[in-house]
Amino acid sequence: MLKWMRLLLMVAVLMLGLGSALAQDSGNTLIMARAADTTGLDPHTQTAFASLRLLELVYEPLVILDANLNIVPALAESWTFADDAMTLTMNLRQGVKFHDGSDLTAADVVASFNRILNEETGAAARANYLSIASMDTPDDYTVVFNLSVADVPLLAAMASVNASIVPSEVIESGDFAASAIGTGPFILDEWIPEEVTRLSANAEWWGEGPFVDGIEMRVIPDEASILAALRAGEIDFALLNDPLVATLLNGDSSITLNAVPALAYHVFQLNPSRAPMDNLAVRQAMSCAIDRQEVLDTASLGEGTVTGPLTIPAYQVDTSGFFCYQKDLDRARELMAGVEPFTIKAIVANAEPPTALSEAQSIQAQLAEIGITLEIEPLELSVYVDRWLAGDFDSAIALNGGRPDPYTMYARYWTSAGNLQVVTNYIDETLDSLMAAGRAEPSLENRLEIFTQFQQHLTEVSPWIWLYNGFEYTAHQPYVVGFEPNPTDSLYSFAKVTLER
Amino acid sequence: MRRYLVQRVLAFLPILIGVSLLVFMAIRLIPGDVITATLGTEAGMLTDTQRESLRRYYGLDRPVTEQYVNWITRAVVGDLGISTRHGKPVTELIAERFPVTLQLALMAVTLGLLVGLPLGIIAAVRYNSILDLLVRVLALAGLVMPGFLVGTLIIFVLSTVFGFLPNAGNFARFNENPGLNLQQMIFPAITLGFAFSASIMRMTRSSMLEVLGEDYVRTARSKGLRERQVVTRHALRNALIPVVTLVGVEMGYLLGGTFIIETLFSLPGLGRLLINAISQRDYALVQGATLFIAFTFVLINLVIDLLYAAVDPRISYERNRA
Numbered sequence: 074m075l076k077w078m079r080l081l082l083m084v085a086v087l088m089l090g091l092g093s094a095l096a097q098d099s100g101n102t103l104i105m106a107r108a109a110d111t112t113g114l115d116p117h118t119q120t121a122f123a124s125l126r127l128l129e130l131v132y133e134p135l136v137i138l139d140a141n142l143n144i145v146p147a148l149a150e151s152w153t154f155a156d157d158a159m160t161l162t163m164n165l166r167q168g169v170k171f172h173d174g175s176d177l178t179a180a181d182v183v184a185s186f187n188r189i190l191n192e193e194t195g196a197a198a199r200a201n202y203l204s205i206a207s208m209d210t211p212d213d214y215t216v217v218f219n220l221s222v223a224d225v226p227l228l229a230a231m232a233s234v235n236a237s238i239v240p241s242e243v244i245e246s247g248d249f250a251a252s253a254i255g256t257g258p259f260i261l262d263e264w265i266p267e268e269v270t271r272l273s274a275n276a277e278w279w280g281e282g283p284f285v286d287g288i289e290m291r292v293i294p295d296e297a298s299i300l301a302a303l304r305a306g307e308i309d310f311a312l313l314n315d316p317l318v319a320t321l322l323n324g325d326s327s328i329t330l331n332a333v334p335a336l337a338y339h340v341f342q343l344n345p346s347r348a349p350m351d352n353l354a355v356r357q358a359m360s361c362a363i364d365r366q367e368v369l370d371t372a373s374l375g376e377g378t379v380t381g382p383l384t385i386p387a388y389q390v391d392t393s394g395f396f397c398y399q400k401d402l403d404r405a406r407e408l409m410a411g412v413e414p415f416t417i418k419a420i421v422a423n424a425e426p427p428t429a430l431s432e433a434q435s436i437q438a439q440l441a442e443i444g445i446t447l448e449i450e451p452l453e454l455s456v457y458v459d460r461w462l463a464g465d466f467d468s469a470i471a472l473n474g475g476r477p478d479p480y481t482m483y484a485r486y487w488t489s490a491g492n493l494q495v496v497t498n499y500i501d502e503t504l505d506s507l508m509a510a511g512r513a514e515p516s517l518e519n520r521l522e523i524f525t526q527f528q529q530h531l532t533e534v535s536p537w538i539w540l541y542n543g544f545e546y547t548a549h550q551p552y553v554v555g556f557e558p559n560p561t562d563s564l565y566s567f568a569k570v571t572l573e574r
Numbered sequence: 575m576r577r578y579l580v581q582r583v584l585a586f587l588p589i590l591i592g593v594s595l596l597v598f599m600a601i602r603l604i605p606g607d608v609i610t611a612t613l614g615t616e617a618g619m620l621t622d623t624q625r626e627s628l629r630r631y632y633g634l635d636r637p638v639t640e641q642y643v644n645w646i647t648r649a650v651v652g653d654l655g656i657s658t659r660h661g662k663p664v665t666e667l668i669a670e671r672f673p674v675t676l677q678l679a680l681m682a683v684t685l686g687l688l689v690g691l692p693l694g695i696i697a698a699v700r701y702n703s704i705l706d707l708l709v710r711v712l713a714l715a716g717l718v719m720p721g722f723l724v725g726t727l728i729i730f731v732l733s734t735v736f737g738f739l740p741n742a743g744n745f746a747r748f749n750e751n752p753g754l755n756l757q758q759m760i761f762p763a764i765t766l767g768f769a770f771s772a773s774i775m776r777m778t779r780s781s782m783l784e785v786l787g788e789d790y791v792r793t794a795r796s797k798g799l800r801e802r803q804v805v806t807r808h809a810l811r812n813a814l815i816p817v818v819t820l821v822g823v824e825m826g827y828l829l830g831g832t833f834i835i836e837t838l839f840s841l842p843g844l845g846r847l848l849i850n851a852i853s854q855r856d857y858a859l860v861q862g863a864t865l866f867i868a869f870t871f872v873l874i875n876l877v878i879d880l881l882y883a884a885v886d887p888r889i890s891y892e893r894n895r896a
Contacts, residue, residue: 120616192623197616291743307742455606
């Protein structure tokens with residue numbers, strides 16, 4: 074019996090050793106981990122951040138955003154906007170090949186935008202490209218977009234995975250999702266949902282790179298385990314969401330932690346169509362009663378910055394000019410004079426973002442000081458989204474995505490024709506006209522002025538109470554060189570990464 | 575015996591149909607659908623025409639009764655539909671995930687039995703000794719410590735003290751790399767097996783104590799049999815019935831997948847597949863996976879009932895006998 078057990082033990086030890094030996098052959102492949110997986114492979118219809126992180130390596134749009142959110146060439150080498158902002162001419166890069174070997178031409182660009190604009194496709198991003206009235210292709214490498222209205226933000230809206238260029242033959246064949254044929258620096262080899270995605274370097278890529286042989290994207294559902302894997306040297310690179318996990322790496326010199334101010338913003342949304350939030354004074358009182366820095370400190374360990382509506386660096390202005398951005402209880406009580414103490418509910422999505430519940434609790438405590446009882450209603454994410462989209466809430470704790478252009482970011486909410494008007498329940502002519510002016514204005518200087526007015530007015534009428542923007546976290550081993558963290562969290566610069574083990 | 579089997583298998587049908595109906599309705603009654611689940615708040619940017627076209631694409635535009643009839647008639651011949659999230663047949667996804675769950679369950683139950691049975695027997699034989707006390711304390715610890723705590727502690731100790739991570743997201747199936755696979759599976763199996771060994775220990779101990787006081791044990795002793803023989807041949811066999819039941823229940827439960835342990839150790843098991851399918855409103859996958867889990871559960875129950883007869887000859891499923 075004892076002999077037999079000893080033998081079994083020896084076999085087990087041998088096998089464990091063999092297992093570790095086989096596991097250590099990653100070589101020049103970048104191994105990364107994240108908690109959430111891709112939800113689908115169609116670049117035009119996917120909106121989940123987890124999907125975009127994969128698709129932006131495989132598919133490319135005409136232009137992209139660099140680390141400072143400047144619009145830089147991708148598949149278009151250059152472009153010109155007509156002075157009246159009514160036509161946009163794109164000059165395509167020549168010699169670009171799709172992963173199936175075919176050449177990129179103007180026909181592919183036209184077919185891609187036609188697919189996005191076709192309602193049958195079901196592309197949510199379509200709303201950003203509605204100003205495109207027609208497209209001309211004077212030659213194989215020029216596309217002229219004729220617009221129905223002056224639309225400056227269109228260019229920034231094109232810098233998105235959702236405006237990726239795909240081969241016209243693949244669109245015609247209809248077998249879109251299965252193929253994953255783009256022009257990007259990496260080729261999708263294999264996607265095993267919720268386990269691993271394997272990409273190999275595209276040797277034919279037009280840019281300089283990639284310098285790694287491939288990428289292995291692993292799903293590790295628990296972020297604390299991702300951290301452990303990073304520390305154990307099992308992975309090279311990690312995407313982190315939870316500030317409470319990411320900050321554990323502060324002061325750890327063996328791992329590089331990147332924290333880039335995010336475009337996405339944390340906000341306390343009020344519903345002005347419901348009493349008593351239909352009363353301007355009540356909304357303003359709530360804004361004055363909330364110390365935004367305190368919410369940031371308690372919910373997110375101070376990881377972030379108190380912000381107004383615009384999180385785009387080029388449009389950010391000093392927040393002290395905004396209405397009640399310093400907590401002012403006296404003023405809040407003054408505004409509440411004559412208003413009976415009341416109770417409202419706040420919908421909160423479970424762990425989405427991870428800080429949501431703590432934010433709600435901080436706000437709850439602060440509103441109690443002016444006689445407002447906030448009842449927190451935690452919901453499963455899909456249920457929350459359903460209620461949010463229907464505008465079915467008194468108030469909501471939300472983390473809303475940002476865009477590189479103020480118009481694209483907020484037209485959906487604060488114009489009377491916006492798709493998400495039903496969520497904001499708030500129509501305001503001043504906001505409407507400022508939005509329209511900003512859309513047609515090409516000069517950055519004038520746009521800054523317009524959108525500063527927009528921010529000031531929006532914070533004063535307080536349909537929402539903007540809180541703060543956090544960081545997009547990435548972490549990697551010191552030998553991962555050349556990665557450029559991006560405010561959109563894009564992984565596109567993997568094309569420039571080298572592994573200098 | 576055959577008649578009994580046929581009866582039992584026939585009884586599966588109403589159970590499975592009931593489960594399928596319940597799940598089919600429940601997943602559709604909760605708010606949200608696959609469109610909002612994949613698009614999130616961006617779903618608000620869709621026009622009515624876009625939404626209609628997506629609903630048509632996912633087959634949600636049909637009447638619910640028609641959807642159910644379509645699904646169940648295909649399910650009968652083994653076609654559980656296509657997962658909207660993964661774009662693969664549900665049966666294929668289950669076939670990928672179930673071996674992982676099965677292996678984990680078998681390992682956990684084996685570990686639980688290897689530890690729990692001997693300790694339970696010893697505790698009963700050495701009733702009220704220091705050893706018995708130790709075993710009882712250990713059992714109590716196993717019962718009160720939830721799996722996520724034990725698992726987290728294991729990961730914490732392994733990674734901080736030994737710099738070793740059971741699974742860094744590079745899961746290998748047994749047929750791909752047995753060494754790596756065992757290395758990744760052993761700790762989750764220990765986590766699950768720990769709690770299970772505690773229940774086995776308690777059950778074996780109390781059941782053995784009862785049996786050891788029976789007349790036939792005294793008879794065996796008075797025949798002059800060695801204590802070892804009395805315990806293993808006469809007492810243990812009779813004490814095993816409740817233990818077998820416990821193993822069956824545990825197996826049925828483990829085969830449904832263990833979401834928390836799978837998440838903690840990044841294992842691609844059935845539990846994560848199902849829970850993620852629910853949050854993504856992947857109707858076909860939720861229905862298919864639940865039906866499969868229900869099926870394994872009733873199957874295991876049948877096997878356990880048959881095992882009773884093997885353990886205890888007094889139990890028989892032949893006709894005309896009790």
